[in-house]
Amino acid sequence: MAKSDPTNTWLSGDAQGETYVATADVIIVERRRTTKLLLDLFRYHFGDRQQGRHILDLGCGDGAITEQMRHCQPDNVYHLLDGSAAMLDKARQRLPGETIHFIQQTFEAYLDRAPEDAKYDGIFSSNAIHHLDFFDKGRMYAKVYRELKIGGLFVNIDVVRPTSERSEQWQFQMWVDWIDETLCRNGMGNEVGTYVQLPAQYERKPENKPSGLFDQLELLHKMGFRDVDCFYKYGIFAVFGGVK
Numbered sequence: 001m002a003k004s005d006p007t008n009t010w011l012s013g014d015a016q017g018e019t020y021v022a023t024a025d026v027i028i029v030e031r032r033r034t035t036k037l038l039l040d041l042f043r044y045h046f047g048d049r050q051q052g053r054h055i056l057d058l059g060c061g062d063g064a065i066t067e068q069m070r071h072c073q074p075d076n077v078y079h080l081l082d083g084s085a086a087m088l089d090k091a092r093q094r095l096p097g098e099t100i101h102f103i104q105q106t107f108e109a110y111l112d113r114a115p116e117d118a119k120y121d122g123i124f125s126s127n128a129i130h131h132l133d134f135f136d137k138g139r140m141y142a143k144v145y146r147e148l149k150i151g152g153l154f155v156n157i158d159v160v161r162p163t164s165e166r167s168e169q170w171q172f173q174m175w176v177d178w179i180d181e182t183l184c185r186n187g188m189g190n191e192v193g194t195y196v197q198l199p200a201q202y203e204r205k206p207e208n209k210p211s212g213l214f215d216q217l218e219l220l221h222k223m224g225f226r227d228v229d230c231f232y233k234y235g236i237f238a239v240f241g242g243v244k
């Protein structure tokens, strides 16, 4: 049985949720664009007007991404899984309704549970799966594959590990530059430079276990996914996935 990572502060209840929710649009590179791309990919695949599709959000946080998907596709059924009780509570408050199901469970517990074959039409995740190491990412993608129906879509928005230290330096600088540009664009120029330490903090935290993009694309391909691709990338922030 896989144990949750004791260093994972999301699961230990440390209060990083509030900060994340308050700053996500500023510290997560192109968060609005990647969310739009996720919604677009689901629309290209399933059509403009979806009904009764079962969609799983892995590591849903406060439910902000599912909320946007539900706004576009109100007739689907949404399942939101997160290991943090505090984040799931926020999601519950944000998303009332009968076609929303909340699952408080760690990824590790989810991986240990027997798969429910062909349960979901679509599965997505945003900035969460990098908390699993490469081995458990493999288990996660295998489980996602089992739980998708044939023709089901999987999209992962996540941070990925650069291919070299040099490339990582550039991409960390791209991250900080993007944040500063965004602050200026949004009338917060006085905060420029506030997040200069963010990449180093991210790298230092053992709960962050980003894996290489190519390795993950290969993993998905080997699991049996087709149309596997990276649909967008800006520095370490990527959108990738495939179809069962």
Ligand SMILES: C[S@@+](CC[C@H](N)C(=O)[O-])C[C@H]1O[C@@H](n2cnc3c(N)ncnc32)[C@H](O)[C@@H]1O
Residues within 6 Å of the ligand: 004, 008, 010, 011, 020, 024, 058, 059, 060, 061, 062, 063, 064, 065, 081, 082, 083, 084, 087, 105, 106, 107, 108, 125, 126, 127, 128, 131
């Ligand atoms: C950075 S937040 C992203 C939240 C949301 N997906 C979004 O994009 O706004 C990461 C989320 O993953 C959840 N998470 C982290 N590690 C997890 C684990 N091992 N099992 C389940 N959930 C986990 C956290 O509780 C948190 O809500």
